[in-house]
Amino acid sequence: MSFYDDASLIMIPSGVKAGTVYSQKPMDSDGQFTFTRASEATRLVDGVVTKVRTNSLLQSNDFDTTWALTGATITGGQADKDGGTDAWLLEASSSGGGKKIVQTVSLSSVNAYSLYAKAGNVNYLALEVSGTTYSYVNLTDGTLGASGGAGLVDFNTTNVGGGWWRITMTTTSVTIVTIFIAGSSSATTVNTGDNILIQSAQLEQGTVATDYIATTTVAVSEGPVANMPRLNSVAGGCPSLLLEPQRTQLIAYSEYYQGWTLAQADITLTSNSVTSPDGSQNATKIVFAGSGATQLFQYVSAVIGTIYTTSAFVKYKSGVSKSIKVGVYDSGHKTIQIDFNEDGTISSATASGTLVDSGYEDYGNGWYRVYIVHTGATAGYIEMQINRISLSNTVEEFYIYGSQCEAGNFSTSYIPSYGTAATAAIEQAVLPTTSFDLTGDWSILLDFGNVYKTSTASEYILKLDTDTNDFYLYAAGTTTAGLNIYLPSQGGYVFGSSDNAAWGVDASKICVTYDSATGRLVYFINGSKYNEQTSALSFGNSASGSKFYPGGNNIVNIKKYLFFESALTDAEAITLTTL
16 A cells, blocks of 8 residues: 555645645645744754844845935945945045944844945945944955954954955944944045945844845844744754754853853963854864863853753864863862864763763764753852863863753753843644544554653643544653553553653654554554553544644654554554654
């Protein structure tokens, strides 16, 4: 038989839009899952951490609208960096200083302000934010001139060809952005008619400029925005629908390590040193010099007795020290020490202190996400630390990125933060259809990837709601228990796998079949019949929906979901569930 032909519902995650996951069958509204997540998130695309990017500037390439001019004019239709006519001529209308174009915007987080520019009949411009933080650029060669002001993190130029440069200024807060025509590398004094060319301004959270996003009257975001389903994928793998519980990133600055505290003076931090797991050159190089247990740290609020997971991405810098610690201090040190081989792979990971769990994940390109799970032991705070290992007078260098501390007993997807705590909301996928009758014969097939379950709390994964007798699939109430079936109409009747090894944490294929004539319900896991009820069962008149969602203690990754209006044979179910 052709299983796919016989299935009434086939959902293999591929087609999505905000609020919707589409099924391959049926292709009408009965096959549309409603997806909710009331926040931004990150996802993996071919192994790269993809974040939401937002251009907060309005009319980002319409400089004669939202932008305000002082002592200057702006003229569109100029030859641009791409061979079109989307550039603008910014020209002084009188002699003197302060010939500029500005836009008012208020962002308190770490931001990257970027602009494409080209020399006109003068060679200099100056960018300024908040009226105080500034940098000058020579548009003939991209060299930097005078710069200063509170909150200046980084300033750089990139040659994009044809005399055009992309100029980026990173600061810790923004109240206004300004573009000046400049007469030199340190002064804005110009003459009437002096001009430069500008194009495509952007202001975004983070320490580096990313691909330009055009805006009109509102800010524009790209990536896994609120209610956008996350189809995660690793390199060469098929995507899966990721569903995670709500988690709050407690670290205020997850990427901007200059916002952390240096325990000693012999630490040097260089922002934007190397490509990070998100594909941008925004990872930080940390250099430990001198001697002693030097550390970089940031405090977060904590509650005694609450379990937390603390994590960070680390990468080895060849030719220097090979060990680094990531951990916390809250009445004692709790750490994981990572020892690298010269090729950048991890040779060992050693935990210390009182921990619930610890380990690491390989993110490719030499990056590892290391984590510890620990119980808060001090009222009010946890001190997250990046520590050196050697106490001798040596130099140790590493790359770091994306620190995270969250209440919970495992790491969720990376949650970026740029000055305050950030929350990723719970995700749910619901098929609100009434077209699948559970009173007759039926079968379901679920192909999971990386279902994660910890703690002793029971967590529902799938619900088939009926008018009377429901069917629930849930992760049972211990850390070692497996995926079970719960039938509330049968007095809480439960059966299923007894341990995680039976259904697997990394991947599992599960099939449940129901024969209405006999009331026989059978459970198959990874190519084997695992359990069968001994008494006849019955279900409600019609399904009112299929609901997938995580609880507070599990992650669900759905690769495939099929519904059959027939009872598959044991042989068919075994074939479908064989890994």
